[in-house]
Amino acid sequence: MSIHLTVLGRVDTAPPLKLPLAAGEVRTGFPSPADDYLEAELDLVAHLVQHPSATYYLRSKGSSMTGVGIYDGDLLIVDRSLEPKTGHIVIMSVDGELTCKKLGTIGNRPYLIASNPEFRPIPLEGKECQVWGVVTHNIHSLAPGFTI
Numbered sequence: 362m363s364i365h366l367t368v369l370g371r372v373d374t375a376p377p378l379k380l381p382l383a384a385g386e387v388r389t390g391f392p393s394p395a396d397d398y399l400e401a402e403l404d405l406v407a408h409l410v411q412h413p414s415a416t417y418y419l420r421s422k423g424s425s426m427t428g429v430g431i432y433d434g435d436l437l438i439v440d441r442s443l444e445p446k447t448g449h450i451v452i453m454s455v456d457g458e459l460t461c462k463k464l465g466t467i468g469n470r471p472y473l474i475a476s477n478p479e480f481r482p483i484p485l486e487g488k489e490c491q492v493w494g495v496v497t498h499n500i501h502s503l504a505p506g507f508t509i
Contacts, residue, residue: 415442428476439494452493
């Protein structure tokens with residue numbers, strides 16, 4: 362099964378939401394005492410979105426991109442203003458069906474390539490293709506039962 366997508370909304374219509382940003386860094390190795398003060402406030406849209414009027418959110422469905430950390434139900438941030446290049450994760454309509462894959466080549470021919478080896482590459486030659494944007498960020502929940 363390919364990844365199917367649901368458009369959730371445009372970024373430029375979302376009001377700014379500033380959340381506290383703790384000072385310091387968190388180690389993923391050995392524990393360290395936490396700093397007990399806030400450094401600033403962080404607006405996630407301003408931090409994650411470079412072109413608000415050209416950016417929208419999608420929800421992923423499927424398992425073809427798990428190798429790059431895109432899982433079923435993840436929230437994707439997609440920028441339509443970026444020029445897709447080989448190696449980018451793109452949202453593309455192929456013969457009328459939206460999919461999320463890595464843009465690549467095999468030989469000298471363009472393909473969409475899944476990051477899960479259970480899925481075959483999709484050749485683009487001879488198909489009706491339209492790029493919907495480049496995936497710039499992926500957000501997925503780590504807490505059981507919590508959805509984004």
